[in-house]
Amino acid sequence: MVNKPESRVIVVGGGLAGLAASIRIAESGVPVDLFSMVPVKRSHSVCAQGGINACNDVARQQGYSEYQHFDETIYGGDYLADQGPVLEMANWAPRVINLLDRMGVPFNRTGEGFRDLRLFGGSLFKRTHFSGATTGQQLMYALDEQTRRFEAEGRVTKYEFSEFLWPIVEGDGENKRCVGIVAQDMRTMQVRAFRADAVVMATGGCGLVFGKSTNSVMCTGGAASRCYQAGAWYANGEMIQVHPTAIPGADKCRLMSESARGEGGRVWVPRTAGDNRKPADIPEGERWYFLEEKYPGYGNLVPRDIATREIFDVCVNQNMGVDAGNQVYLDLTHKDPEYLTRKLGGIMDIYEKFVGDDPRYTPMKIFPAVHYSMGGLWTKFTPGSYRPNAQHGLHKPGQVPPIDGEIGRGMSPGAHDNAMTNIDGLYAFGEVNFAYHGATRLGANALLSCIFDGLFCGNSVVNFVTAGAPSERPAASLDQRLFDECVSAEQGKVDRLLQSVDSARAADEATNPYRIAIEMGEEMTAACTVVKTGERLTKTIDKLAELRERYASVCLGDSATWTNQSLSFTRSVGDMLILAEVIAKGSLQREESRGSHYRLDFPERDDERFLKTTIAEFDPAGTGPEAHRLTYRDVDTTLVKPRPRTYGRVDAKAEPAKAKAPATAGAAS
Template sequence: MDENRKVIVVGGGLAGLSAAMQLANLGVIVELVSLTKVKRSHSVCAQGGINAALNLKSEEKDSPYVHAYDTIKGGDFLADQPPVLEMCLAAPRIIKMLDNFGCPFNRGPSGNLDVRRFGGTLYHRTVFCGASTGQQLMYTLDEQVRRKESTGRVIKRENHEFVRLVKDCSGRACGIILMNLFNNRLEVLQGDAVIIATGGPGVIFKMSTNSTFCTGAANGRLFLQGMAYANPEFIQIHPTAIPGRDKLRLISESVRGEGGRVWVPGDSSKKILFPDGSERPCGETGSPWYFLEDMYPAYGNLVSRDVGARAILRVCEAGLGVDGRMEVYLDVTHLPAKTRHKLEVVLDIYKKFTGEDPNTVPMRIFPAVHYSMGGAWVDWPAADDSDRDSRFRQMTNIPGCFNCGESDFQYHGANRLGANSLLSCLFAGLVSGDEAVRFIEAFGGSQATSSDFDRALLQEKEENSRLLSVSGKENIFALHEEIAKVMVRNVTVKRNNQDLKETIDKLKEFRERLKNVSVQDSSPFANKSFHFVRQMGPMLELALAITKGALLRNEFRGSHYKPEFPNRDDEHWLKTTVALYAPEEPEISYLPVDTRHVAPTLRDYTKSSVGKIELTNVPDNIRLPI
């Protein structure tokens, strides 16, 4: 590899850092662009752990193949299976790499890594660092990237925002336009390939567990430039978050993994529908009703997230919420002090924002928008596909533009299992680094001309001038409140087609109103109002893709729940949604799901036995990125 080859990585979270590290190790110069300080990227908010089938509890007989099966099943069989399998095969190696780097994982009395159980599995395979795993992984990888930064192989550009992909005359990605968030200065960055790792679009819904900079605007801008966006309708609702007026704060699944129990006061005079179709009393009046344990006896409080969120909503809609509110209890008061100490970071967050001590009183929680399973469509030729060498994993439909982390689509299907997010970020980042280098080796360096960059820069300068010259009456933050209310009401846990049709009409109306938004803050420095106005257009286009994908998918699968279509429909809907931008509304098409390793079956979290798990058609020539 020519030592002057350069790859631009957009995003400073785990996916971006792992890609940057891999590229630098392969001898490429890396320009690392981050919206914020790298160590403040949203990956630091991940609390509970990272999955890897290390089989540290040998009596469980865990393996990467069982991990892959659980992941495929958890995603309701919508994920293409080859990338899931390879991610799970690489997971133990990734943990070993992090351990060698000095990541402070929890350990048991024997000195071995400690593991906890997470939702959607019966196995203890979640490795963790107390309740701040994401932060510790971020700090560990950042040290590796800073080593390369000290030698000049990585150049960090923090507090800069990606605003446009630059393409040459052949359509190949050859650089980006970025904006300095302190002074709004637009700059050109040239590269031989671009890797996008910019996280999810939670801010579209406003009331989410995501950081306030997780707007999805980068993917939205790429969508406007022709990038395909896959499975947009699949938005994960996390079962346990702290209700709040400003935003929602996550209570990690690790709380339930360590023995936390979900309950409401029982009421035997009321009945509720159980998963087997029977109606049963809602516990005993005057006693706690541990409804997840009753409904799903095999998995209990550790059912998959989509199942848990729907159960909590159903219980609250039946009038059983705490004090009549849309809240249930998450209780750790019965746990030993040693166990609660493992959860100290999470419990401190609850105490800080509510004033109540979860060591002595149960926490009040409710589901919240948390994660996007959908994202950029990226390619993944399987190891034994005949055209493997002519295709590039993690590459979007734009040549030379790769995408990884939460901002891609391919590892989680219709629902993500807890603790698979950090794993998929690391794995996809490593693969993206490898494949970007392979792409450059195959096609050489960028052949872009100065006019390609001048034209792109001029377009963004004109966009800045246009937005700053609008003297309309709309306020961007008030408009965002309206958009978010519609999206939360109609496009989260429970959906119906009439509401979704109305939401599409409302989003088109919001699109028109956005043209009348005035940037009321005239400051030329650190102008967040201006930045948010700039982000809202791409966010609205993604909101339309999310809503239209949900409208067209007439079935119940994973996080996508339509009571009017109460069953999964593999005959018609075992396929990946692919959205492309169009001026009126997105154009939707579909691709078949690759199910070569596991035949789809109906998920059942009421039973513990699934029989012997076997994956078929596993290639012999799998090459892992580590």
């Protein structure tokens, strides 16, 4: 691959997706400028615990296949994901694991020295590779080390403590192309333009829109929101995953990995409400293992949205929660403590440190919390070589899978537009890419989608800058005026915020950015998580309009021109409010229930009306909810035919758990 020396790529975000992209692009000979708000080693990907999915030799001999991994992901996501990219990801997965293994990730091992495997939600096969209960951290470190190697060779330049402010876009309409970014140094506060022939957004999710979530403090969704406001489309915003098992805290909700259930953890409450005996004193027959009872096949390993709704139903509607609160037991005490330390040490320690009980001997008390955004920036792809004459059903274990695991079946390798947003040259990788998880993400598929995007779609970026529009018209050759204008626009926003510092108004809660953020988080958690209703969502949209109005006269608490964290936070609150509106409006207009999106007033999946991707376009001239134009685009279901998503539930037809009231996940305790 020959490229002009002036070609450069910017990667924004240094989590798994950003680092995988940086490594692949730098390796191909294109220098990378890597921007991150934190030293990349501290990115949110370190919080991932349970593992990473891939078909493997053992599972294959038991009848599993890449195709089945693909099918599980589509079924888990309730058919909302376009099928080509998911097939390609599943087919690629074993290659991703092998690469991580070569990089030295300390995957847990079997006695003979092979990579160990565990069960995870949405599958009856062991296809999850893991490194204790800190798999994300271990994968991050491996990619961080490889990135450091390229950095030492001068092929990756890091800009840490840099905040992405705006994509620089030239041209209009269909001919828009991203040619750089504006970023602010979080210490010197200098606002600068950086040119690039392509920009990869790898900026993760938006958990902070919900106040307390399992996300890290920088996961505001601010970067995605800014791209959206600059014209990139945002897709399926309403698809927010609420993880069933977390510990509510004063500052965040701490995740207790699905691997706890994968390793045998059982969810239960006492059969008698108000039974306040110690859990160990409650005999087996007086415990209600409600997930195992309702889903005899998958048991505790039903997908997250289902487990979440069941736990919510037990606590909120049936008032059966432990100690009459919003909590259920996640019990591992029947397992050997030494085994638990080896397989789950990381989360055992977190629980013990923050709650004070040792989960090896006392069942954990957990409740659902906002965890992941399936929605994100809308991206394109070029379909791969597979063209079915007819759709396929579920792969029957032991039979030949309908589609083999070769590269290029689902997506065309190296096509310029794979994972490219509607703006040429602006890509979205990892959680901020909406493409893979539909209406619910299966556990241990997130790490996979991040690294797959980086490696597979990284090639698309390289091909685009070397043979696409930038090869004719490199960013380096463009008039400086465009870049200067973008910098002064951003500097103007910074100055306006700095000028809002006003000691006379400092104590006014109405315009306090922290207060606005708390109210947004509480509202979004109450209305836009486990159970949604049209009535409640309408109120939310009004509340968000009120918060936006208050934000318009927000009062910053710090006028410092050096390391002003208050400025960065306050700016992100404005961007989060925009995303919150996209999420709320998408939730209101999707009058059906699908995956994580459960509408009490529309409890059935409605393929006729809503087997469609929600696409939000921002209109800078619009006010309040009118600023977001929502359209719906058909989902590609050419490979697998949609079927009812029941997970073998015994008591009823194909419908999700019943629930009465809007949720208060995460905020409860």
